[in-house]
Amino acid sequence: MSDTIQKYKDYVMTGFLKSVVPIVIDHASGATVTDVNGREYLDCFAGISVVNAGHCNPQVIAAAKKQMDKLVHCASYIYHVQPVADLAEKLAHIAPGGLSKTFFGNGGAEAIEGALKLARLYTGKHEFISLHASFHGRSWGALSITGNQGRKKRGGPYAPGIAFAPAPYVYRSQWPDDPEECGRQCAKAIDDVVRFATAGDVAAFIAEPVMGEGGILVPPGNYFKEVKKVLDQHGILFIADEVQSGFARTGKMFAIEYYGVEPDILVTAKGIADGFPLSAYTVRPEIAAAYKPGDHLSTFGGNPVSCAAALANIEFMEKENLPGRATELGNYAMGKLRDLQKQNPLIGEVRGLGLMIGVELIKDEKKTPGTAEAEAVRDSLLRQGVLVGVGGIYGNVVRFQPPLVISKEQLDRALAAFAAALSEVAQPVGA
Numbered sequence: 001m002s003d004t005i006q007k008y009k010d011y012v013m014t015g016f017l018k019s020v021v022p023i024v025i026d027h028a029s030g031a032t033v034t035d036v037n038g039r040e041y042l043d044c045f046a047g048i049s050v051v052n053a054g055h056c057n058p059q060v061i062a063a064a065k066k067q068m069d070k071l072v073h074c075a076s077y078i079y080h081v082q083p084v085a086d087l088a089e090k091l092a093h094i095a096p097g098g099l100s101k102t103f104f105g106n107g108g109a110e111a112i113e114g115a116l117k118l119a120r121l122y123t124g125k126h127e128f129i130s131l132h133a134s135f136h137g138r139s140w141g142a143l144s145i146t147g148n149q150g151r152k153k154r155g156g157p158y159a160p161g162i163a164f165a166p167a168p169y170v171y172r173s174q175w176p177d178d179p180e181e182c183g184r185q186c187a188k189a190i191d192d193v194v195r196f197a198t199a200g201d202v203a204a205f206i207a208e209p210v211m212g213e214g215g216i217l218v219p220p221g222n223y224f225k226e227v228k229k230v231l232d233q234h235g236i237l238f239i240a241d242e243v244q245s246g247f248a249r250t251g252k253m254f255a256i257e258y259y260g261v262e263p264d265i266l267v268t269a270k271g272i273a274d275g276f277p278l279s280a281y282t283v284r285p286e287i288a289a290a291y292k293p294g295d296h297l298s299t300f301g302g303n304p305v306s307c308a309a310a311l312a313n314i315e316f317m318e319k320e321n322l323p324g325r326a327t328e329l330g331n332y333a334m335g336k337l338r339d340l341q342k343q344n345p346l347i348g349e350v351r352g353l354g355l356m357i358g359v360e361l362i363k364d365e366k367k368t369p370g371t372a373e374a375e376a377v378r379d380s381l382l383r384q385g386v387l388v389g390v391g392g393i394y395g396n397v398v399r400f401q402p403p404l405v406i407s408k409e410q411l412d413r414a415l416a417a418f419a420a421a422l423s424e425v426a427q428p429v430g431a
């Protein structure tokens, strides 16, 4: 056993995982990572959908190094620091309508917590509505609004004042062939939830514009417009959790842009700084004004190196049109995967936006989740030198979320490996 793996066993807490993938990553570039033995892997998971501009993107690294030589930390909320100001200005330009003031934290869950706190301070209300199958992070507040027992087990009871509405999971809804009806009904259900499951004191509704951990669930095109009507009737804010779907991943800078509505609070992390730890929530000035002295802070929030990296990352995305690239390559990949679906009953559904793609595996016509099959596909892909994620509320969705700089040839290689993995898994045991 390698020294690194042994030290993980002895000194790193990992009991919350079935296992850690038994490879030791040494370095990475673009869409590939290389282990300590020199074996190269094609990375179709991007560090859980983080390195959208590619591993060790030269522009991002150069900006970070330049900043690192000048200033690493001096508490960005106690003093003024240039990269924080520049990045906040940039976010104000790219965020959906009117969101112009940002708070910076370090990770997704921290930003979610801050967004919930600010929503309560601004509205003076205390409850939240979230969705079944949602995931918003591992801190207690974030888990309280997470709609998945798999993530919540052994941590309860959770915060009171949170009600859940059905997810627009078209494929497993009553309307698998009518997404618009699914969108309408799921939005209407939020009205019922407000009326029957809350005290009428709802500060905000929170949703992921594309639900990542829930299994790459893409809400129908009408969903958020219908939802917004309900929210407006009740004076409820809309928090868009774009931690996973943001920063060009889905073919737009933010996935909510597909839906013709504007959130009141936009939460981001993961892809914001191409792997440097950073998160943010961005709001309208009047919402930001709800914070009063003493209400909030983060020692490491707005780290100058992360902010400099983020700015270079976003500029790279704009210059190289990464949203356009994600759309083009995503449509190409989903087309190929749908062709594969025609010959392969293991594939229940191929869905996604841009390069946020999920392939839901099923065992039979009753859509029994192919959970073991998804794990077997991931293991086969690993043996073939391709990294993918597995997720979904049943653990049966293979997730393709590669760096958006992946080449068409690399994508073809990943898709061929996936086809081979499926045939391997479809073989009866012992064949």
Ligand SMILES: Cc1ncc(COP(=O)(O)O)c(C=O)c1O
Pocket (backbone or CB within 6 Å): 048, 107, 108, 109, 110, 112, 135, 136, 137, 138, 208, 212, 213, 241, 242, 243, 244, 245, 269, 270
């Ligand atoms: C939609 C969403 N929100 C929040 C989080 C939590 O982010 P972090 O792991 O950085 O705390 C995640 C992480 O996967 C996520 O996908």
